[in-house]
Amino acid sequence: MSVYQNQNVVNRLKLARWLQVIYEETIENEGNCLNEIDFSIRNLYAYLKLRRLRLHHLESKMLSEGLGSFKQSEEHVEHFLQKSIENLTNRPIGSEGRYDWWKATRLRKERATCLFGAYDSEKTVKKMVTMDMNMSNETIERLLKCGMDLARINCSHDSPGEWIKMIYKIKQIEAAIGNDGCQIFMDLPGPKIRVKNILYNPYTTKVSVNSDEAKQGMVAERKMNDVEDVKASFMIEIKGRDHFQSIEGNEVLEIKQGNEQKAKLNIIKVLDDHSLLVETHESFEVNQNCKLFIGNTGIDITNVQLDPMQMRLKKGYKVRIYLDENNFKRIRGNSQCACISVSHPKALRNVRLKDRVYFDDGQVEGKVMRITPDFIELLILTPSEKAKKIKAGKGVNFPDSFVHLMMPNLTNQDLKYLPVIIEHADIIGLSFVNHPQDVKKLKDILEDYGRTDIGIVAKIETKEGVNQLSSILEEGLQYPKFGVMIARGDLAVEIGFQTMISIQQHIISMCNAAHVPVIWATEVLELLTKKGQPSRSEISDVFLGSKSDCIMLNKGPYISESLKMLDMLLQGEITSNVFYRSDTRNFFQSQFEIMNIRRTT
Numbered sequence: 111m112s113v114y115q116n117q118n119v120v121n122r123l124k125l126a127r128w129l130q131v132i133y134e135e136t137i138e139n140e141g142n143c144l145n146e147i148d149f150s151i152r153n154l155y156a157y158l159k160l161r162r163l164r165l166h167h168l169e170s171k172m173l174s175e176g177l178g179s180f181k182q183s184e185e186h187v188e189h190f191l192q193k194s195i196e197n198l199t200n201r202p203i204g205s206e207g208r209y210d211w212w213k214a215t216r217l218r219k220e221r222a223t224c225l226f227g228a229y230d231s232e233k234t235v236k237k238m239v240t241m242d243m244n245m246s247n248e249t250i251e252r253l254l255k256c257g258m259d260l261a262r263i264n265c266s267h268d269s270p271g272e273w274i275k276m277i278y279k280i281k282q283i284e285a286a287i288g289n290d291g292c293q294i295f296m297d298l299p300g301p302k303i304r305v306k307n308i309l310y311n312p313y314t315t316k317v318s319v320n321s322d323e324a325k326q327g328m329v330a331e332r333k334m335n336d337v338e339d340v341k342a343s344f345m346i347e348i349k350g351r352d353h354f355q356s357i358e359g360n361e362v363l364e365i366k367q368g369n370e371q372k373a374k375l376n377i378i379k380v381l382d383d384h385s386l387l388v389e390t391h392e393s394f395e396v397n398q399n400c401k402l403f404i405g406n407t408g409i410d411i412t413n414v415q416l417d418p419m420q421m422r423l424k425k426g427y428k429v430r431i432y433l434d435e436n437n438f439k440r441i442r443g444n445s446q447c448a449c450i451s452v453s454h455p456k457a458l459r460n461v462r463l464k465d466r467v468y469f470d471d472g473q474v475e476g477k478v479m480r481i482t483p484d485f486i487e488l489l490i491l492t493p494s495e496k497a498k499k500i501k502a503g504k505g506v507n508f509p510d511s512f513v514h515l516m517m518p519n520l521t522n523q524d525l526k527y528l529p530v531i532i533e534h535a536d537i538i539g540l541s542f543v544n545h546p547q548d549v550k551k552l553k554d555i556l557e558d559y560g561r562t563d564i565g566i567v568a569k570i571e572t573k574e575g576v577n578q579l580s581s582i583l584e585e586g587l588q589y590p591k592f593g594v595m596i597a598r599g600d601l602a603v604e605i606g607f608q609t610m611i612s613i614q615q616h617i618i619s620m621c622n623a624a625h626v627p628v629i630w631a632t633e634v635l636e637l638l639t640k641k642g643q644p645s646r647s648e649i650s651d652v653f654l655g656s657k658s659d660c661i662m663l664n665k666g667p668y669i670s671e672s673l674k675m676l677d678m679l680l681q682g683e684i685t686s687n688v689f690y691r692s693d694t695r696n697f698f699q700s701q702f703e704i705m706n707i708r709r710t711t
Contacts, residue, residue, distance in 0.1 A: 125171050126198035133191045133203075136160050146217060147587050150625045153214070154583060156187040157623035184622040186214035214625070222627035222659040225537065225565045225591045226259065227291055235680050236660040238262050238295060238629065239673060241280075243272045249670060250280060254289050256673045260537070261292055262662065266299040267503070270530045277534050293536040295567070298524045300541025301517035302600075303454050303506045305469070308419040309438045310449035313427060313497075314397040315414040317344045317373075317390065324391045329363065329375065329402065331384040342387070347413035348402050355383055357404070363388060364403040365396055365411075372400055421448050422497035423474045427490040431506075433458065437484040447487065452506055454521075457513040461486055465510040471599040471632075472507075472607070473498045507603040514574055519548035528555065537565035539595060544574040546585035553589050565591035567629060571600035576613060583624040593659070594621050598632035618657055630655035631662035638675060639666035652679050 136159045144152060165180050172179065177197060183190035189211045195203050223229060226236045238260035239253055253261075261280050263273050277294055284290055319325045327344035331351050346365075363375040363386075373394035379387040401408040423429065428447040432438040433455045452458075467476045467488050480487035519542060520528075531538060540552050549568055556564055566589055568575075568582055575582070586592035596617050602610040621628045634655055638644035655661045661680075663672050 121171070122175060122198050125168070125175065126195050128168060129191055129195045129198070130203075132160065132163065132165075133188075133195065135163075136191065137188045149214075150217065150587055151584055153185070153187055154580065154620065154624040157184060157620070158580060160187055161619075184619050185218070185625065186211050187623070189214065217625035218622065218627060218659070221591075221625060222593070225567075225593050225627055226660055227293055235656055235658065236260060237673060237676055237680070238631075238660055238662040239669060240264060240663065240665045241276055242665040242669075243268050243276055245276075245665075247279065247283060251283050251287060252670045253673055254280075254284060254287060254292060256670060257677045258292060258673060260295045260660065262295045262297065262539075264297045265527055265531065266297065266302065266304075270527065274530070274534060294534060295537045295539060296531045296535040297539035297569075298527065298531070298541050299521065300524065300569075301454055301457065301514070301519060301521050302542060303452050303457060303508070303513065305500060305502050305504050305506060306451045306453050307435065308415065308421050308448070308450050308502055309432065309435065310413055310447075311415060311421045312398050312413075312446055313422060313448060314395050315344075315416060315422070316395045317393060317416065319390060319393045324389050326378065326387060326389050327375070328381075329386045329388055343417055345413075345415045345417075346396065346402065346411055347415075349410040349412050351384065353404060353407070353409055354380060354386060357386070361404075365394065365400050366403060366408070367397075367400045372396060419502040420499055421450075422499050423448070423469070423476075423490050424497035425490055425492060425494045427497075428479075429476065429488045429490065430485040431455075431458070431488065432485045434484070449485075454513075454517055457516040458486060458508070458511070459516055460513065461508060461511045465508060468507040468509070468603045469500050470498070470504040472603045474500060505600065507600060509573065509604045509606075514542065514544045514572060519544065520551055532556070532559050532561055532564065535564055537567055537591075537593075539567045539569055541569050541597075542572055542575070542600075543568040543570060543582055544572055545578055546581040549582060549585045549589070549592075553585075562590055565593065567593045567595050569595045569597045570617060571597035571604065573604045576601070576605060576617070579617065579620055583620065583626055586626065587624060593627040593629060595629040595631050595662070596658075614654075627659040629660040629662055630658040632664070634661055634663055635672040635675060636664065636666075639664060639669050639672040642668045642671065644672075644675065649679070652676065656680060 136156050138152070138156070160180065160183065169179060172194070175198065177194050178190065180190075192203055193211075219229075222236075229236070236259040237257055239258045240262045241250075261276075263276060265273065273296070280292060280294070284292055317325065317327070325343040326341070327346065328342045329346045329348060331348055331353060357377065357380055361377050363377065365372040365375065373390055373392065373396070375388040375390050377386055378389050381387055396411065396414050398411055400411050402411055403409070430447045430449045432449060432451050435451045438449055438451070461478055461481065463478055463481065465478045467478060468474065469476075473493075474490060475492045476488035476490045478486055479489045519540070538552065538556075540548060543549060549566065552566055556562055556566070566586065568586055570576060570579065570582075583594070586594070594617065596614050598610065598614060601613070605613055618628055634651060635644055635648050637648060652661070656679075661676060663669060663676065666672070
């Protein structure tokens, strides 16, 4: 035997000893009589013990011996280590367990089938679509024909009556086209902090009007909240009173900034002594530096609101979050701050100075500059150039403020909606899961209703949810139908965009180790859905998402095109099977032939 061969044998035995040490540190001998739940929990525990070790120095040695990577050990850690050692030493180190490699790899797919329904032979990933309550029957039919497996209803929006109407519509269209099996996924609103009302907006507001239409609005001499309900696209509040007593109608108001005319408003109707119904045929921008002119009389504009309520924010702007809308009415405050109210204001008790705040999944960033008993004042840091539009209902994140400690996971609104959701849902999305007790509470409610046939999906979208993931998985495995959603919108804001890439992969790895199905959600093919044209990075994102069991698309005007694209990409198997695809073989065959010709000539 040569010196090289001797050294090779020594290296193999040394690697085997290292792996033996890892095996003994990682694997607990609990016998082979584990049920499926205990096996998954045991494997997750072993995987976590393995991943806490420094393994990078062994990775290249493993590959040099023709062995697998530690990255491939997720689904059965014991089997991976055992077979690696046996291949190095040529002798068995233990008996075969009840769960061999193939049984372990089938477990997650079996649980995914139990949760999402049967997979077609050609499908490896289910497709979920977020429904818009205004979707036409034709759009729903196209979605079903394009392979929509799950219809998601976000219960943070609209009403129970509208949800039920949408569900019946889906079922009727399914029956009409001879399709069945589309499951109803209903998200509980959860303790998400959202912009409730935009109380006051001192910043530039754009009233957009299409060329072939006119928009009606209101001009009022008092606070917007005091004006009776009138169908209006915009509302302009002016300072003072008794300006409208002499107006008889059919007159024209002008909005000017200095000597520049911004808009003309035709008076349609005098509603009362303090408010007018007006109409405009052109888009215009208005702010507090503008004045409203009735004849030659200029009147200060104090507030502008659009319907739906919205504001535009950029660097340098200030926002006050009022903890009680009555406090805003009482003190009104600084005219240079936008003023809003939020859902769940009690959750903001832990907010501290310089805490970060994000609107609309990170589109706008600010920090806390002032805290009073009545309001929290923010300074907007980004965007720097073009202001971003923030509407009522958009999310607000406080990643530094431990807001989850001040709110129950199942809110009063959730408990109010649950009877309707339990009656109609196949799967319930549990939002903002932070602790295993959150899953247990919903599990207990479903058991009380006798509806353990309904699936539970724990949405991981907070820093605490990531920290408690192993416990959440362990609790979820006690329920017959359980899965995890990587809700990347809120999660990216909570943990930071720079760590999002690694964390989303860690979540998938841990779910693989626990044999728990995963949903890949948020902004998948978002540009295609919203604008009709995908970006290159979106295609790569689908590749990452194809490692999951289900991919979720958000709603948008081009949702049918997005679903077709997703179906095409998934059927083309741009996933881990890319290595074995026929077009892959053809590509390398042609490259081989070119290189072979060069070598032979």
